[in-house]
Amino acid sequence: MLACGGPSSDKDPNKRTEGDPGSAKAQKVAQMKMVNDYHSYARPNEAKVTHLNWKASVDFESREITGTATYSIKKGENAERIVFDVRELRIDSVVTNDGGAVSFELGPDDEFLGQPLNIPITSETETVSISYASAPGAEALLWVEGENPFLFTQSQAILARTWLPCQDSPGIRFTYHAEVSVPQGLMALMSAENPQKVNESNTYTFKMEQPIPSYLMALAVGNVEFRPIGERTGVYATPDVIEAAAYEFQEMDDMLKEAEELYGTYAWGRYDLLILPAAFPFGGMENPRLTFATPTIIAGDRSLTALVAHELAHSWSGNLVTNATWDDFWLNEGFTVYFEQRIMEAVYGREISEMLATLSYQSLEREVEEIMDTNPDDTHLKLHLRDRNPDDGMTAIAYDKGYFFLRMLEEKIGRVEFDQFLKTYFQTHAFEVMDTERFVDYLKKNLLAEGQFEALKIEEWIYGPGLPENTPSVQSERIAAVDLAVNAWSNGELATAELAWNDWVYQERYRFLTRLPATVKTAQLAELNEAYDINSTGNNEVLFAWLQQAIRHDYEPAFSRAEQFLIEVGRRKFLTPLYREMKETGKEEMALNIYRKARADYHAVSTNTMDALLGYIPEKES
Numbered sequence: 001m002l003a004c005g006g007p008s009s010d011k012d013p014n015k016r017t018e019g020d021p022g023s024a025k026a027q028k029v030a031q032m033k034m035v036n037d038y039h040s041y042a043r044p045n046e047a048k049v050t051h052l053n054w055k056a057s058v059d060f061e062s063r064e065i066t067g068t069a070t071y072s073i074k075k076g077e078n079a080e081r082i083v084f085d086v087r088e089l090r091i092d093s094v095v096t097n098d099g100g101a102v103s104f105e106l107g108p109d110d111e112f113l114g115q116p117l118n119i120p121i122t123s124e125t126e127t128v129s130i131s132y133a134s135a136p137g138a139e140a141l142l143w144v145e146g147e148n149p150f151l152f153t154q155s156q157a158i159l160a161r162t163w164l165p166c167q168d169s170p171g172i173r174f175t176y177h178a179e180v181s182v183p184q185g186l187m188a189l190m191s192a193e194n195p196q197k198v199n200e201s202n203t204y205t206f207k208m209e210q211p212i213p214s215y216l217m218a219l220a221v222g223n224v225e226f227r228p229i230g231e232r233t234g235v236y237a238t239p240d241v242i243e244a245a246a247y248e249f250q251e252m253d254d255m256l257k258e259a260e261e262l263y264g265t266y267a268w269g270r271y272d273l274l275i276l277p278a279a280f281p282f283g284g285m286e287n288p289r290l291t292f293a294t295p296t297i298i299a300g301d302r303s304l305t306a307l308v309a310h311e312l313a314h315s316w317s318g319n320l321v322t323n324a325t326w327d328d329f330w331l332n333e334g335f336t337v338y339f340e341q342r343i344m345e346a347v348y349g350r351e352i353s354e355m356l357a358t359l360s361y362q363s364l365e366r367e368v369e370e371i372m373d374t375n376p377d378d379t380h381l382k383l384h385l386r387d388r389n390p391d392d393g394m395t396a397i398a399y400d401k402g403y404f405f406l407r408m409l410e411e412k413i414g415r416v417e418f419d420q421f422l423k424t425y426f427q428t429h430a431f432e433v434m435d436t437e438r439f440v441d442y443l444k445k446n447l448l449a450e451g452q453f454e455a456l457k458i459e460e461w462i463y464g465p466g467l468p469e470n471t472p473s474v475q476s477e478r479i480a481a482v483d484l485a486v487n488a489w490s491n492g493e494l495a496t497a498e499l500a501w502n503d504w505v506y507q508e509r510y511r512f513l514t515r516l517p518a519t520v521k522t523a524q525l526a527e528l529n530e531a532y533d534i535n536s537t538g539n540n541e542v543l544f545a546w547l548q549q550a551i552r553h554d555y556e557p558a559f560s561r562a563e564q565f566l567i568e569v570g571r572r573k574f575l576t577p578l579y580r581e582m583k584e585t586g587k588e589e590m591a592l593n594i595y596r597k598a599r600a601d602y603h604a605v606s607t608n609t610m611d612a613l614l615g616y617i618p619e620k621e622s
């Protein structure tokens with residue numbers, strides 16, 4: 001699949017060693033260089049970027065970002081080139097400070113990786129300036145047209161290179177300044193110091209003074225307003241949702257304080273939230289200083305704010321201490337789910353966070369079973385994504401198996417000591433990369449007592465399949481009560497009117513709906529909907545669980561609600577199970593009919609998955 005000359009065939013990160021190879025520093029450097037990121041063409045040991053000066057202009061008509069990316073670089077001895085990642089970019093010219101316009105070279109194109117952009121440099125080269133344009137179909141970008149134009153980027157994992165030539169590897173960090181021109185009346189926002197008002201000049205300037213990896217580069221352009229929440233927190237959204245958003249996320253400031261209480265000072269200055277159009281393919285994205293989020297978490301009752309806790313937690317796990325490669329993705333996401341749970345516990349109490357943990361276990365168990373059937377190696381915490389799309393790693397393994405691994409450590413070692421360990425871990429590795437092997441080393445040296453590595457089955461957790469037998473179990477009385485209710489109700493022992501539905505919070509309702517037995521009758525679903533009007537719930541998690549059951553058990557009165565939901569919402573986590581459910585219950589035609597209407601409004605992240613799922617062959621764009 002890789003074009004010849006791709007990174008897997010000719011890349012040797014250990015070619016050059018620095019200084020005295022015996023010194024402790026040299027060893028540390030050498031160890032860091034061992035990390036080979038198969039998903040980038042960059043050769044940071046030869047030359048790497050340290051700062052970006054980006055000038056760009058956003059054109060909705062041509063769906064193009066055109067601009068110049070001027071990088072300051074740091075070279076190894078005798079470096080003769082610097083290599084960038086680009087994908088479907090039109091490179092117009094490359095200029096260096098010492099060479100003027102230089103002749104660059106684009107290598108072969110790989111389906112996921114795009115192309116290497118080779119730029120010749122000399123010992124005098126300090127900056128390289130790349131003028132370019134993005135393609136209208138650039139995968140990171142979603143352009144919303146019409147009365148309320150909106151553009152947003154989604155760079156993780158390796159899509160930054162579709163809108164910015166960059167060394168697109170999580171181990172390479174740089175600071176940036178930017179100047180972005182946008183159409184009249186729209187605001188531009190980035191993962192940086194942001195404006196709070198629309199300005200007259202249509203040009204916005206940005207500064208990110210802390211070094212970040214390219215996957216955290218982000219841009220959004222739209223008609224948005226800002227509302228402060230606390231001193232350091234606030235929310236941006238379009239005028240139609242700004243009030244609801246300001247209400248929904250009032251607790252953001254408490255979350256930030258609790259997070260700092262747990263694992264140390266917040267390093268990024270402000271923490272704001274941007275509510276994106278519903279086409280955003282994810283729940284949230286932890287862009288530094290400005291989390292991007294789906295509007296589907298606005299439930300009206302602040303019940304889906306765990307997502308904010310999650311993205312906020314990434315300000316430590318991920319943004320401060322960053323996975324070295326996508327094979328180490330669990331170091332980002334597993335730590336973040338653990339931290340998210342701790343924030344939820346601190347803000348809402350253990351009863352709520354244990355309900356969330358139960359749901360996390362439920363999805364983990366199901367997904368482990370599913371993956372064990374097809375590719376057991378994908379249940380290892382340490383992944384094997386070479387020659388694959390790193391998107392394949394986005395399963396419950398990195399997230400929930402990662403979470404339960406850390407929870408196991410907490411329970412065996414004790415919370416006080418474990419918290420101290422994590423706090424120190426974030427402090428000592430701030431603005432650095434971490435790979436699984438170095439983490440295991442650090443764990444052995446700083447947390448585990450003699451024999452604990454074996455006793456706690458750490459090797460098995462990280463490099464083995466499935467769930468080790470010391471996986472913690474979660475106790476939630478409220479969830480246990482729901483499970484009893486599900487059984488009694490499905491057997492006809494409990495009447496629909498006797499369900500505590502109206503007293504239940506979202507976690508309980510979600511549990512109820514996802515636990516219905518296969519034998520549930522269409523008539524029972526009808527009764528449920530008549531009693532509690534689930535079709536009209538404002539909680540999209542509950543709605544999603546409900547629609548999945550309705551599709552599975554042919555409850556036709558919910559089909560138009562399903563269609564409307566699938567057309568309005570582009571969040572992949574909801575789309576995949578719903579379309580799959582249709583497909584698996586003989587309603588493939590229905591799935592395709594809806595998909596044909598909805599597809600144009602989805603982001604590429606979602607259409608890539610849905611095309612494959614539904615065997616849909618898109619018409620070639622000319």
Ligand code: BES
Pocket residue numbers: 156157281282283284285286306307310311314333391394399573
């Ligand atoms: N960083 C991820 C999103 C991501 C991961 C995008 C990998 C592309 C590649 C983000 O923090 C995340 O995990 N989002 C979750 C929500 C969270 C509450 C589990 C999502 O979008 O579903």
Ligand code: ZN
Pocket residue numbers: 310314332333336
């Ligand atoms: Zn995450």
